Amino acid sequence: MAGPLLKEQLIKPKYDWKKLTDQIVEKLELKYEPVGIYLIPAKHAERYEKFFENFAKPNGRLTYCQAVDTVRGAANYSKLPERPDVLVLKAKDFLCSAGAANLGFYDLPEPIKNGERDFLLRRFPSIETSKVTREMIPHFEAGSTSSVVVFKLSKAPVDPHIVLVFGNPAQILSLEGPYVMKRGGRLEIDVLGTCGVCAEMTVSPLLNRKMNLSTLCGGARSHAFKDPTEMGAGVPGIEFPELVENLLARQNIPKRQDLPKELQ
Amino acid sequence: MEAIKTNSVEFIPGATITIDDDRCIGCRKCVEVCPEDVYELVRRPGETDPNKEFKSVAVAPEKCILCLSCLEICAKDAIYIDGQQ
Numbered sequence: 001m002a003g004p005l006l007k008e009q010l011i012k013p014k015y016d017w018k019k020l021t022d023q024i025v026e027k028l029e030l031k032y033e034p035v036g037i038y039l040i041p042a043k044h045a046e047r048y049e050k051f052f053e054n055f056a057k058p059n060g061r062l063t064y065c066q067a068v069d070t071v072r073g074a075a076n077y078s079k080l081p082e083r084p085d086v087l088v089l090k091a092k093d094f095l096c097s098a099g100a101a102n103l104g105f106y107d108l109p110e111p112i113k114n115g116e117r118d119f120l121l122r123r124f125p126s127i128e129t130s131k132v133t134r135e136m137i138p139h140f141e142a143g144s145t146s147s148v149v150v151f152k153l154s155k156a157p158v159d160p161h162i163v164l165v166f167g168n169p170a171q172i173l174s175l176e177g178p179y180v181m182k183r184g185g186r187l188e189i190d191v192l193g194t195c196g197v198c199a200e201m202t203v204s205p206l207l208n209r210k211m212n213l214s215t216l217c218g219g220a221r222s223h224a225f226k227d228p229t230e231m232g233a234g235v236p237g238i239e240f241p242e243l244v245e246n247l248l249a250r251q252n253i254p255k256r257q258d259l260p261k262e263l264q
Numbered sequence: 265m266e267a268i269k270t271n272s273v274e275f276i277p278g279a280t281i282t283i284d285d286d287r288c289i290g291c292r293k294c295v296e297v298c299p300e301d302v303y304e305l306v307r308r309p310g311e312t313d314p315n316k317e318f319k320s321v322a323v324a325p326e327k328c329i330l331c332l333s334c335l336e337i338c339a340k341d342a343i344y345i346d347g348q349q
Contacts, residue, residue, distance in 0.1 A: 042273070061279075061346045063332075091273050095346055097330040106275040109329035111299035117331050120297050143273050222336060 017156035020244050027247055028171045031227075032072040036160030036237065037202055038149040039103070045146035052149055055157070056084035061095035064103065065197040065216075067150045068164060069224035077224065086151040096219065099198040103148055104140025137195050138204040160237040162202050168229045172213060175233050178246035179211050189213050196220045201234030211235045211243075277329050279345050281322035287342035290318030294334040294343060300327040303334065 021033050040048045058067070059079035066077035067087050076083040094100035101108040111117045115130030124130035153163060165175065176187055189212060190204045196217035204212040212234050216225055235243055256264050281302065295303045304323045311317055320342075322328075334343050 061330075091275070095279075095330060096332055097275060101275075106273045109275060109277070109331065111329060112331055117299045117333060120299055121333055121337070146273075218336060219332060223332075 013156055013159050015159065015241050017160075018154045020241060021154040023248060024165070024244050027244075027251075028167060028174055030165070030167050030171060032074055032166060034153040034166070035068050035072050035164040036151045036153045036156045037162040037164065038151075038158050038160055039145055039206075040147040040149070042104075042144055042146040049147055052088050052147070052157070055086045055088050055149070056080060057088050057090075058093050061093055062089075063096040063219065063223050064089070064094065064099040064148070064150075064202075065220040065224040066095070068197055071150050071152050072166070073152070074226075075224065085155040086149065086157060089148050089150065090146070096198075096223075098195060098219075101142065102137060102139040102195050102199045102203055104142065104145035107142035108134075133192075133194075137192070138190065138199045138207055140203060140207075160240075162205055163235045163237055163240045164197070164201050165233045165235065166225075166230050167232075169231060172231055172233050174247065175211070175235075175243065178250055179235075179239075179243055181246040181250070182242070187211065187213070191215065193217050197225075197232065201232050205234040205236050209236060211239065275329075278326040279328040279330060281325040281328060282344040283320055283322060284340075284342045284344070285319060287340040288319045289315060289340055289342075290320060291339070292318075292320075293337045293339070294320050297333045297337045299331065299333070300324070300329055302328050 017036070024030065025033050056078065062077045067089055069075050070077050070083060071085055071087055073083065078084055078087060091100055091105040094105065097109050098112055100106060107113070113134065115124070115127040115134055118124055118130040118134065119127045124133065149158070151157065153160070165172070179187065190208065191200055191212070191214055193215050194217050196214040197220050200212055200214035214232050214234065216230065216232060221228065290305055292305055295305055302322055302324050303320050305318045306321050308316060308319050328345070332345065335345065
């Protein structure tokens with residue numbers, strides 16, 4: 001049986017994330033570069049967390065989407081004098097309990113879990129509907145995550161578990177064809193506009209092992225993402241290099257006009 | 265308030281809540297929406313403007329569960345939680 005992984009094996013990225021970032025930013029003309037996410041499970045917290053101890057921690061509570069918005073360079077919600085490119089968040093750093101709970105830091109506070117909160121917000125006509133809808137939001141088991149590392153993709157200190165790409169609908173559309181290019185098929189999207197960055201873009205692609213798209217959520221747009229034309233795609237880190245490769249390969253495919261007239 | 269215990273990590277309720285008195289119009293929305301009864305409406309002493317007769321006060325910030333419903337519902341952006349609006 002293999003022994004514990006060495007530090008170098010754990011943190012040395014297998015891919016050139018700076019190059020991949022430059023390629024996708026240039027090809028899609030993205031305003032901000034993608035964001036990488038690395039989750040540290042509670043089970044191996046001690047062993048993994050020491051590798052990230054020298055990276056910045058926020059100097060106050062912030063939401064997960066604010067952390068993402070901070071590292072990509074749109075704003076600085078970290079309360080640190082300089083905007084960090086990498087942020088390490090623990091349970092105590094979260095301002096949004098639903099985001100932290102979805103990511104597996106702890107269980108949802110009872111009024112959110114039992115549907116009362118969303119019922120009080122008049123989002124549902126009954127507590128039962130509210131509860132069922134809440135239960136269906138993608139989430140990890142409470143207590144299963146110890147830390148989350150959020151970083152600008154070009155500065156990736158490790159291969160990300162998830163890559164978050166933000167852009168306008170036309171830019172996100174450009175990812176769909178390349179994503180299924182080699183295998184074929186269709187994209188089935190898991191979306192509700194609730195917990196957009198945490199559940200829909202981070203947890204769902206990890207649980208379902210496939211890219212998911214999100215229109216973000218009211219919270220994300222209220223607390224961080226100020227451009228209403230932005231939406232996002234959460235891509236499993238393992239699939240991201242091939243996605244960029246396919247995206248670039250499509251530059252060289254024939255146009256419909258290049259085909260014989262009867263086949264156009 | 266007692267922490268909610270999970271497998272190994274605890275969610276500890278409570279937050280620092282600040283309400284901008286100048287912005288608050290005492291509409292009662294935060295009082296109604298808060299599932300933990302963090303807010304109460306109090307009369308402003310000596311206020312003659314009928315539209316500013318009441319204001320919201322965070323009487324139990326230690327019960328806040330960080331659901332941020334109050335931030336979402338406040339039409340006047342008068343509520344700050346841990347410095348974040």
